Amino acid sequence: MRARPVVLSLAVAAALAGCGTEVAPGQEGGRTPSGTDGKPSTTASRSAPATPPVRVTDAAAPRSGGPCQPSQLRLVAGGTDASLGYREMAVVATNTSRTPCTVAGYATATMWGTSGQRFRVTRDRTMAVYDNDGPIRPRTVRIAPGRKAVVRLGWRGDGAAAGVEQVGSFALTVTRGSAPAPVTLTEHTMPIDIVDGGSVRVSGWRTAPETVGPQD
Numbered sequence: 001m002r003a004r005p006v007v008l009s010l011a012v013a014a015a016l017a018g019c020g021t022e023v024a025p026g027q028e029g030g031r032t033p034s035g036t037d038g039k040p041s042t043t044a045s046r047s048a049p050a051t052p053p054v055r056v057t058d059a060a061a062p063r064s065g066g067p068c069q070p071s072q073l074r075l076v077a078g079g080t081d082a083s084l085g086y087r088e089m090a091v092v093a094t095n096t097s098r099t100p101c102t103v104a105g106y107a108t109a110t111m112w113g114t115s116g117q118r119f120r121v122t123r124d125r126t127m128a129v130y131d132n133d134g135p136i137r138p139r140t141v142r143i144a145p146g147r148k149a150v151v152r153l154g155w156r157g158d159g160a161a162a163g164v165e166q167v168g169s170f171a172l173t174v175t176r177g178s179a180p181a182p183v184t185l186t187e188h189t190m191p192i193d194i195v196d197g198g199s200v201r202v203s204g205w206r207t208a209p210e211t212v213g214p215q216d
Contacts, residue, residue, distance in 0.1 A: 025047040028115070029118060031087065038124070043147075045086055046182035051169060051182060052110075052112060052169040052170060052171045052180075052182040052183065053112060053116060053169075054180050054181075054182055055072045055111070056173045056181065056182065057070065057088075057179055058070055058071050058116060058145070058178075058179060059177060059178050059179040062099050062101065062178060063099070064091070064099050064100055064204055065100060065101070065102060065142070066101055066102065066177070067101065067102060067103070067104075067175045067176065068093070068095065068101035068102060068103050068143060068172075068174050068175060068178060068179035068180045069077075069178055069179070070168070070178065070179055070182075071179035072095055072096065072097035072099065072101055073093050073094065073095060073096065073174065073181055074093070074094045074096050074171055074184070075091055075094075075174075075181055075182065075183040076088070076091070076094075076183070076184045076186075076189070077089055077091050077093050077183050077184065077185050077186070077189045078090045078091070078189070079186075079188040079189060080189060080192065081129075082157070085156050085157060085158055086154065086156055086157075087154065087155050087157055087192075087193065087199075088129070088152055088153065088154040088155075088157070089152070089153055089189065089192075090150050090151070090152050090153075091107075091151050091152075091153065091172060091183055092148050092149075092150050092152065093143065093148060093150070093151070093205075094146070094147070094148045094206055095143040095144065095145050095147055095151050095173060096146075098145050099143060099145065100141075100142055100143065100144045100145060101143055101204045102141065102142050102143070102175070102190060103141050103143065103149055103151075103174045104131050104138060104139070104140040104141070104176070104205070105138045105175060105176055105204075106123065106173050106202045106203075106204065107140055107151050107172045107173060107174050107175070107202055107205070108123070108172065108173040108202075109121060109123070109153065109171070109172055109200055109202070110170060110171045110172075110173070110180050111169070111170040111171075111194065111200075112166045112167070112168060112169050112170065113165040113166065113167060113168055113196065114165055114167075114168035115165060115168075116168075117156075117165070117196075119167065119194070119195070119196040119197075119198070120196055120197055121167075121194060121196075121197075121198055121199065121200055122198075122199045122200075123199065123201070123202055124155075124199040124200060124201045125155075125202060127201055128201070128203070129152045129153075129154045129202065131152075131170050131203075136152065136163040136203035136204050136206065138203050138204035138205070139204055139205065139206075141205040141206065141207055143207075147207070147208075148207070149205045149206065149207055150205070150206055150207075150208040151172075151174075151202065151203055151204070151205050151206075152202075153200050153201065153202055153203075153206065154200070154201035154202075154203075155194050155198060155200045155201065157193035157194075159194075159195040159197075159198055160191075160193035160194075160195055164195050165195065165196065166191055166192060166193050166194060166195055167192040167193075167194040167195075168192075169182075169185065169191075170181075170183055171183060174205075175176055175200035175205075189213070193214060
């Protein structure tokens with residue numbers, strides 16, 4: 001039985017409008033476990049999101065139509081939606097350069113705990129991420145300058161409990177031939193109740209509506 005899909009509302013993603021790439025340093029704080037109904041506890045601590053401890057270094061020089069490189073992109077995460085223990089969020093990638101680039105296949109997430117410790121998080125290959133049309137399969141998406149693409153991450157929060165460190169920051173390698181790029185988080189993104197040793201489902205990339213995500 002496949003996990004119930006969670007479709008992120010445009011209202012949540014649009015709330016990111018105007019977000020820049022500067023975020024406050026993270027603060028380690030306690031978090032309460034998820035509620036018994038599978039939704040994040042309303043008393044969970046919303047500590048300031050952290051900046052991933054990763055340098056923005058391109059895997060290759062950007063070229064027209066080539067793999068999108070970290071220096072070309074601004075990545076911003078939306079709020080987390082929850083349903084029966086399953087969570088999902090969208091990450092919007094905006095091409096801030098003057099050169100079109102492409103993303104294809106599945107993005108790879110690198111995650112750190114609130115203490116800055118790197119987590120061992122694997123991609124869950126047993127289940128796809130769904131939208132109203134079915135599984136979001138990988139495809140090649142060309143991102144023109146100023147345009148956006150979106151990917152969705154899904155996970156279960158069953159492993160989160162009081163006193164267990166959770167994800168405080170993460171980066172995405174958006175496509176093969178690229179390198180990790182930091183993802184800007186907001187107070188609406190936190191907490192991310194993924195723990196060390198957990199797994200994350202990743203959708204394919206899709207072109208994002210211009211009303212979604214941060215505006216230039």
